[in-house]
Amino acid sequence: MLKEGFWDEMDSWPRARLDRYWTRRIRRVLDVAYNSLPFYQRRFQQVGFSPSQFRSLDDLRRLPVTERGELLNALKQAGRYPIGIERGHEEVVLCVSSGTEGDVIFLSFPRQWADMERQATLRAHWWAGLRPGGPILISAPAWHIYALGQNLLARALPAQAVIVWGTYSPEFASHVLQAIRAFSPQFLGLFLPFVFSLVAEARRRGLGPSQAFQGVKNLMVVGAPITPALRRHLQELTGVERVVEAAGSSEGLLAVECEVGQGLHLVPEKSVVEVLDAATYDPIPAGQQGAVVITNTWPWGPLYIRYATGDLGVMYPGECPCGRPSPRIKVMGRRSHLLRVGQRSFLPYDVQQAMEEAVGLVGATFAVLWEGLAKGCLHLLVQEEGIDARAVRSRLKKALEDYLDVPVKVEWAPSLPMRWKGVPPVIRREEMGGR
Ligand SMILES: [Zn+2]
Structure with a gap:
C-alpha cells in the first residue's frame, strides 16, 4: 500500500537503495560518455579518470565541472551543434535551453528518452498534487522543456487535454484565463510571474483574483523560488489550497516540493545534484548556498555530467519527514543575477x-x-x-x-x-x- 502522495514504491526506498540506483545509472552514463562522446573522453583523460573507477556517488568529485560558457565556446569553435556531448540519432525532439543570458543551446532528445521523461514528469506532477479526473491544461505549448513535459503528461493520463495557444508572456493571460474558466482544471502548472499576469487579466475583466483560479486545488509554480510569505500570499490571492514550487531545466534538473513544503525533492529519473562552493567547486555543508551542479542519470541525448547550471542553491540537511529518500534542494536564483x-x-x-x-x-x-x-x-x-x-x-x-x-x-x-x-x-x- 503506497503512502498518500507517493507515486510508486521507489518513493519509499531507503536512501541507501536510491544511492545504489543512482550509482548504477551514472556508471552507465559515464561509460557512454567515455566510450562515445569526444568532449567527455578528453576531459576524463585529462584528469586520469576511467568509468571503472566510479563506485559510489562520492566518486563524482573526481570529474571536472563543466560550465555553460565552456559548452558555448565549444559550440563556437566547432561552428556546429554536435560538440561531442550528444549521441547521434535519426529522430529527435529539439529543445532550447534558457537563452536569458544571451546564448541559446539546443538539446536533442531521442525516442528512448521520452519513456524516462514521461515517468519523471508523472512522478513530479503526482508529488505536486495532480490526480486523474480533471482536465489537463497545457498552459504553454511552446515553453521549452515544460511544454514537452506537459505534452507527455497529457498523453500518459486518461484525461481531457486542453491546449492553450501561447507562452507565459503576459499577452497570453487572456487565453489561459478563458481556458481555466471554461474547463475548470483542478491542477495548474504555471511560470510564477504568469500567476500575476492572470490576476491582472482577471481584474481587467472585472473578476476577483480568486475567480481566475476557480476550482484549482493545486497550483505548481516554476521559474523562481518562493518565500514562505509569498506562498501564503499566493494562497490568499488565488484561493488555491496548495501552492507547490518546482524547478527544472532542459539540461535535466527536475525537483518538486512534497506536502511538507521544505525544499524540493529531486526527481530521481533525471539528475543527481550537488551544491558546491561557487568559486572552487569544492564540497560545502548542506544548508550553505553554492553552485548547483547536475549529472544526468539517463544515457540518451546530450549528456550533462557535472554541469554547473548557472544557478545558486542550497541542499537541505537530513531526511524529509515525508519519507521520500530523494534529497531536497532549493534553487535560489541565477548566478548572473x-x-x-x-x-x-x-x-x-x-x-x-x-x-x-x-x-x-x-x-x-x-x-x-x-x-x-x-x-x-x-x-x-x-x-x-x-x-x-x-x-x-x-x-x-x-x-x-x-x-x-x-x-x-x-x-x-x-x-x-x-x-x-x-x-x-x-x-x-x-x-x-x-x-
Ligand atoms: Zn518530502
Whole structure:
C-alpha cells in the first residue's frame, strides 16, 4: 500500500537503495560518455579518470565541472551543434535551453528518452498534487522543456487535454484565463510571474483574483523560488489550497516540493545534484548556498555530467519527514543575477525576503536599477500596480537599509518592462521607457 502522495514504491526506498540506483545509472552514463562522446573522453583523460573507477556517488568529485560558457565556446569553435556531448540519432525532439543570458543551446532528445521523461514528469506532477479526473491544461505549448513535459503528461493520463495557444508572456493571460474558466482544471502548472499576469487579466475583466483560479486545488509554480510569505500570499490571492514550487531545466534538473513544503525533492529519473562552493567547486555543508551542479542519470541525448547550471542553491540537511529518500534542494536564483552592492551581494530572492520581513510587503514586482549598482547603491524600482504603496512608501527605504546593511533608494514605477521571462532583475534607466 503506497503512502498518500507517493507515486510508486521507489518513493519509499531507503536512501541507501536510491544511492545504489543512482550509482548504477551514472556508471552507465559515464561509460557512454567515455566510450562515445569526444568532449567527455578528453576531459576524463585529462584528469586520469576511467568509468571503472566510479563506485559510489562520492566518486563524482573526481570529474571536472563543466560550465555553460565552456559548452558555448565549444559550440563556437566547432561552428556546429554536435560538440561531442550528444549521441547521434535519426529522430529527435529539439529543445532550447534558457537563452536569458544571451546564448541559446539546443538539446536533442531521442525516442528512448521520452519513456524516462514521461515517468519523471508523472512522478513530479503526482508529488505536486495532480490526480486523474480533471482536465489537463497545457498552459504553454511552446515553453521549452515544460511544454514537452506537459505534452507527455497529457498523453500518459486518461484525461481531457486542453491546449492553450501561447507562452507565459503576459499577452497570453487572456487565453489561459478563458481556458481555466471554461474547463475548470483542478491542477495548474504555471511560470510564477504568469500567476500575476492572470490576476491582472482577471481584474481587467472585472473578476476577483480568486475567480481566475476557480476550482484549482493545486497550483505548481516554476521559474523562481518562493518565500514562505509569498506562498501564503499566493494562497490568499488565488484561493488555491496548495501552492507547490518546482524547478527544472532542459539540461535535466527536475525537483518538486512534497506536502511538507521544505525544499524540493529531486526527481530521481533525471539528475543527481550537488551544491558546491561557487568559486572552487569544492564540497560545502548542506544548508550553505553554492553552485548547483547536475549529472544526468539517463544515457540518451546530450549528456550533462557535472554541469554547473548557472544557478545558486542550497541542499537541505537530513531526511524529509515525508519519507521520500530523494534529497531536497532549493534553487535560489541565477548566478548572473547576483546583485553586488559594495562588499555585499544579494539575489533578487534575498531582496524579496527583505521586503517581506522588514515591512510586510509581499508579492511586489521589482527590479534593480543598473546605474544604482554602479554607484554602490541598491536602487529599487518597485511596481505600484497591485500594491498599497502608501502603507510602506515612507518606511521601505530605511527598513531595507537596516535589514540589508547597504545604501538603498526606492523608486515607485507605474509599470516595469516585461521580457518573456518576466521583469528582468536588473534594468538600465534607458529601458524604463520615456522616463
Ligand atoms: Zn518530502
